[in-house]
Amino acid sequence: MSKIAIFPGSFDPFTKGHEDIVRRSLPLFDKVIIAIGNNAQKNRYFEIDYIIPKIESCFEKTDNVEVKVFKGLTAEFAKESGAQFLIRGLRNTTDFEYENSISQANKYLWKDLETVFMITSPHLAYISSSLIRDIHKYDGDVSGFLPYKI
Amino acid sequence: MSKIAIFPGSFDPFTKGHEDIVRRSLPLFDKVIIAIGNNAQKNRYFEIDYIIPKIESCFEKTDNVEVKVFKGLTAEFAKESGAQFLIRGLRNTTDFEYENSISQANKYLWKDLETVFMITSPHLAYISSSLIRDIHKYDGDVSGFLPYKI
Amino acid sequence: MSKIAIFPGSFDPFTKGHEDIVRRSLPLFDKVIIAIGNNAQKNRYFEIDYIIPKIESCFEKTDNVEVKVFKGLTAEFAKESGAQFLIRGLRNTTDFEYENSISQANKYLWKDLETVFMITSPHLAYISSSLIRDIHKYDGDVSGFLPYKI
Amino acid sequence: MSKIAIFPGSFDPFTKGHEDIVRRSLPLFDKVIIAIGNNAQKNRYFEIDYIIPKIESCFEKTDNVEVKVFKGLTAEFAKESGAQFLIRGLRNTTDFEYENSISQANKYLWKDLETVFMITSPHLAYISSSLIRDIHKYDGDVSGFLPYKI
Amino acid sequence: MSKIAIFPGSFDPFTKGHEDIVRRSLPLFDKVIIAIGNNAQKNRYFEIDYIIPKIESCFEKTDNVEVKVFKGLTAEFAKESGAQFLIRGLRNTTDFEYENSISQANKYLWKDLETVFMITSPHLAYISSSLIRDIHKYDGDVSGFLPYKI
Amino acid sequence: MSKIAIFPGSFDPFTKGHEDIVRRSLPLFDKVIIAIGNNAQKNRYFEIDYIIPKIESCFEKTDNVEVKVFKGLTAEFAKESGAQFLIRGLRNTTDFEYENSISQANKYLWKDLETVFMITSPHLAYISSSLIRDIHKYDGDVSGFLPYKI
Numbered sequence: 008m009s010k011i012a013i014f015p016g017s018f019d020p021f022t023k024g025h026e027d028i029v030r031r032s033l034p035l036f037d038k039v040i041i042a043i044g045n046n047a048q049k050n051r052y053f054e055i056d057y058i059i060p061k062i063e064s065c066f067e068k069t070d071n072v073e074v075k076v077f078k079g080l081t082a083e084f085a086k087e088s089g090a091q092f093l094i095r096g097l098r099n100t101t102d103f104e105y106e107n108s109i110s111q112a113n114k115y116l117w118k119d120l121e122t123v124f125m126i127t128s129p130h131l132a133y134i135s136s137s138l139i140r141d142i143h144k145y146d147g148d149v150s151g152f153l154p155y156k157i
Numbered sequence: 158m159s160k161i162a163i164f165p166g167s168f169d170p171f172t173k174g175h176e177d178i179v180r181r182s183l184p185l186f187d188k189v190i191i192a193i194g195n196n197a198q199k200n201r202y203f204e205i206d207y208i209i210p211k212i213e214s215c216f217e218k219t220d221n222v223e224v225k226v227f228k229g230l231t232a233e234f235a236k237e238s239g240a241q242f243l244i245r246g247l248r249n250t251t252d253f254e255y256e257n258s259i260s261q262a263n264k265y266l267w268k269d270l271e272t273v274f275m276i277t278s279p280h281l282a283y284i285s286s287s288l289i290r291d292i293h294k295y296d297g298d299v300s301g302f303l304p305y306k307i
Numbered sequence: 308m309s310k311i312a313i314f315p316g317s318f319d320p321f322t323k324g325h326e327d328i329v330r331r332s333l334p335l336f337d338k339v340i341i342a343i344g345n346n347a348q349k350n351r352y353f354e355i356d357y358i359i360p361k362i363e364s365c366f367e368k369t370d371n372v373e374v375k376v377f378k379g380l381t382a383e384f385a386k387e388s389g390a391q392f393l394i395r396g397l398r399n400t401t402d403f404e405y406e407n408s409i410s411q412a413n414k415y416l417w418k419d420l421e422t423v424f425m426i427t428s429p430h431l432a433y434i435s436s437s438l439i440r441d442i443h444k445y446d447g448d449v450s451g452f453l454p455y456k457i
Numbered sequence: 458m459s460k461i462a463i464f465p466g467s468f469d470p471f472t473k474g475h476e477d478i479v480r481r482s483l484p485l486f487d488k489v490i491i492a493i494g495n496n497a498q499k500n501r502y503f504e505i506d507y508i509i510p511k512i513e514s515c516f517e518k519t520d521n522v523e524v525k526v527f528k529g530l531t532a533e534f535a536k537e538s539g540a541q542f543l544i545r546g547l548r549n550t551t552d553f554e555y556e557n558s559i560s561q562a563n564k565y566l567w568k569d570l571e572t573v574f575m576i577t578s579p580h581l582a583y584i585s586s587s588l589i590r591d592i593h594k595y596d597g598d599v600s601g602f603l604p605y606k607i
Numbered sequence: 608m609s610k611i612a613i614f615p616g617s618f619d620p621f622t623k624g625h626e627d628i629v630r631r632s633l634p635l636f637d638k639v640i641i642a643i644g645n646n647a648q649k650n651r652y653f654e655i656d657y658i659i660p661k662i663e664s665c666f667e668k669t670d671n672v673e674v675k676v677f678k679g680l681t682a683e684f685a686k687e688s689g690a691q692f693l694i695r696g697l698r699n700t701t702d703f704e705y706e707n708s709i710s711q712a713n714k715y716l717w718k719d720l721e722t723v724f725m726i727t728s729p730h731l732a733y734i735s736s737s738l739i740r741d742i743h744k745y746d747g748d749v750s751g752f753l754p755y756k757i
Numbered sequence: 758m759s760k761i762a763i764f765p766g767s768f769d770p771f772t773k774g775h776e777d778i779v780r781r782s783l784p785l786f787d788k789v790i791i792a793i794g795n796n797a798q799k800n801r802y803f804e805i806d807y808i809i810p811k812i813e814s815c816f817e818k819t820d821n822v823e824v825k826v827f828k829g830l831t832a833e834f835a836k837e838s839g840a841q842f843l844i845r846g847l848r849n850t851t852d853f854e855y856e857n858s859i860s861q862a863n864k865y866l867w868k869d870l871e872t873v874f875m876i877t878s879p880h881l882a883y884i885s886s887s888l889i890r891d892i893h894k895y896d897g898d899v900s901g902f903l904p905y906k907i
Contacts, residue, residue, distance in 0.1 A: 035610070092635070096705065100700040101251065103700055106726070108285065111726075115302075125721070133557065142562065145533075197595075250699075260426055265601055276411075276424070280729055381744075400854060404699045408734075412738055432858075433862060447830050447833075550854065555884070560876055561876075573874070678895075704849045708882075708884075709882040711883035
């Protein structure tokens with residue numbers, strides 16, 4: 008049975024921190040699906056149709072990475088995708104407490120779903136999508152945070 | 158003088174984690190008032206009139222639990238209710254830092270009000286009202302989180 | 308049934324932070340037993356026979372406080388003392404994580420034992436017995452940390 | 458070269474905790490600029506024109522404190538003001554994780570900008586602008602939190 | 608290339624929390640080596656020769672688990688064992704901060720070594736080897752913490 | 758009045774993380790004294806006479822850095838040295854909680870002593886003296902952690 012993991016998030020935008028986790032997790036899985044949650048209630052800063060090709064451009068030379076969009080519950084999308092694993096990055100203790108709850112909720116929703124964590128590389132651990140949006144809003148240079156040009 | 162405690166919150170919804178704290182605190186107090194804060198600025202997901210009977214149903218056989226709704230400051234409602242104690246649950250370090258500030262603010266507002274804490278039972282510690290609302294919004298099964306049917 | 312709580316610790320020495328928690332918990336209980344754990348493996352800095360009268364001196368005018376010494380497991384001493392409650396202070400997140408484990412272990416050892424927490428008053432939250440021992444070792448003035456003279 | 462630091466924030470309102478950090482940092486710098494970020498997206502509770510004179514009133518007898526308003530990125534305002542330092546207060550671990558990311562982002566935006574921290578005095582560490590707004594909204598007494606009358 | 612992970616520790620003793628992480632990680636790897644660090648400076652409470660058969664008894668019916676003893680650096684033992692992965696459990700924020708440093712040190716010692724984390728199941732998260740030793744020292748019942756009889 | 762800071766520690770050994778904090782603090786002060794605490798109770802791994810020249814070698818070209826050894830309380834050494842400031846690095850939340858207590862104890866011992874913090878650069882934040890001693894004990898390569906050869 009092939010080992011499939013989903014890497015879920017809103018990726019608004021997809022950062023070097025996200026890329027770090029995907030690349031480091033690839034040796035563990037046969038396929039990693041970068042799953043963009045399309046949450047209707049949230050107004051995105053970077054549109055989904057703008058972000059998908061950007062993310063795909065990062066993994067052109069990597070054949071076991073796919074980019075998909077989903078609505079609804081992450082656990083259900085994992086089940087539909089045949090993914091028994093969920094991969095997540097941890098940057099600090101605030102992330103840990105949040106992810107601790109989410110991973111148990113996902114386990115409640117689908118008992119076979121295992122969340123596997125990696126600690127984000129230290130030089131990328133301060134990067135977050137919200138920080139990038141704040142800096143970009145005031146015309147700050149965000150190029151150092153993104154694995155593609157915007 | 159009877160020992161009265163209030164257990165304040167928005168309870169949107171009231172969870173098994175909340176119930177855990179109320180039941181475990183009952184031996185400490187003569188009466189526990191579950192105090193639903195009716196904060197006009199916040200759009201509730203579960204209406205207050207829907208939640209009150211649900212909470213009451215959990216404690217039908219428990220005579221020293223009351224359910225009340227209040228507006229304004231928790232410390233003032235405690236004073237009006239003759240409650241010298243405030244009971245709160247702690248799930249993780251994020252809760253601790255938040256509750257540390259709130260309990261000192263309540264002490265500032267009414268110096269005789271003592272906040273007493275219990276650590277939420279570990280198998281319930283990942284449950285939060287916001288998590289339940291997120292899952293419920295996408296038709297996920299939240300029955301395992303609630304001590305009543307919805 | 309009277310409400311008895313034990314306040315366990317090595318109290319090497321008993322600090323103003325400890326006194327803060329005992330005094331603030333008294334309205335909750337009929338009796339609070341300050342339980343000094345006499346752990347043979349640990350070399351005490353302040354001998355137990357020196358500390359007992361010092362602690363007792365703090366509560367001379369308080370009739371529902373007792374000072375006892377015990378060996379072995381806290382949960383067992385609580386059961387022997389007829390105490391259904393254990394009272395503990397929380398100063399910061401490091402305390403929270405430690406106390407979270409200990410309170411669950413005590414619940415495992417005696418399911419009827421409930422640990423009740425209070426957050427230490429902020430101006431006393433930096434005080435610890437080990438800090439006092441370090442300062443005292445180098446002839447520093449520790450009088451501000453202790454509710455009695457040494 | 459004179460040592461200039463900016464103390465940035467939205468200061469909605471400016472609290473005794475903020476004042477504590479400014480006063481304790483003054484011996485370190487030749488000038489401290491209290492920099493009020495005027496973020497158009499955020500609806501202020503206390504208008505900027507109301508807050509400026511209040512803050513200035515706190516430092517009437519202190520000649521090396523200025524109050525300025527800025528738009529956009531903190532790092533850029535620091536550069537324009539000739540400030541090589543940014544001074545921030547830390548109240549708890551939640552602050553620490555947030556400030557850790559922000560200080561690295563500011564270093565990314567301007568490598569010569571050094572963020573210097575002080576730990577807020579314990580009796581003021583529970584005070585936050587959001588807590589004050591919540592209490593003020595319900596006509597609670599916030600005078601103990603503010604270094605000026607409102 | 609087969610995916611080998613080592614699960615390093617002193618395992619003094621090996622707990623249900625350790626077992627939880629090994630079992631949940633098995634679907635990720637072709638082989639998991641439970642690697643007991645034999646640190647000469649530390650006086651063990653449970654001798655290594657006593658613990659090895661106990662651990663092996665837990666995985667009799669599991670063919671891709673081995674138990675080995677090693678001296679020296681974990682990263683070097685991983686390299687010698689052909690293991691590109693290190694699997695570790697996370698119980699709380701104290702664990703997170705410790706493991707964050709250790710995983711980066713291991714990456715420094717062998718850049719190809721990736722540490723993969725899982726969050727310990729909540730009902731086991733309070734268990735630690737040191738807690739078990741403390742309880743066992745005072746003849747407390749530790750059977751609920753161990754996946755084998757002692 | 759010249760601005761003097763002490764940077765206290767046991768420095769067993771002095772690491773790149775320590776060096777990072779000293780260098781980044783130099784623009785703030787007229788002089789920084791690297792103060793090695795000579796705690797008789799602790800067996801050092803690297804002798805003080807071995808470490809002093811190593812630290813001095815790091816700052817040969819920096820005229821406002823001194824290296825001194827002291828016994829007893831840090832606050833008293835600061836007072837004797839005419840240092841109104843204490844500079845400390847913060848790597849994570851565990852450091853923060855520890856330093857929060859220590860800085861308040863130092864303020865209690867000498868009210869004019871202000872502790873100023875900087876957050877350690879992320880790529881150095883995992884380094885600790887104890888980690889280096891552990892790796893060095895097993896002949897691991899610690900050169901990447903030290904700003905001098907050993």
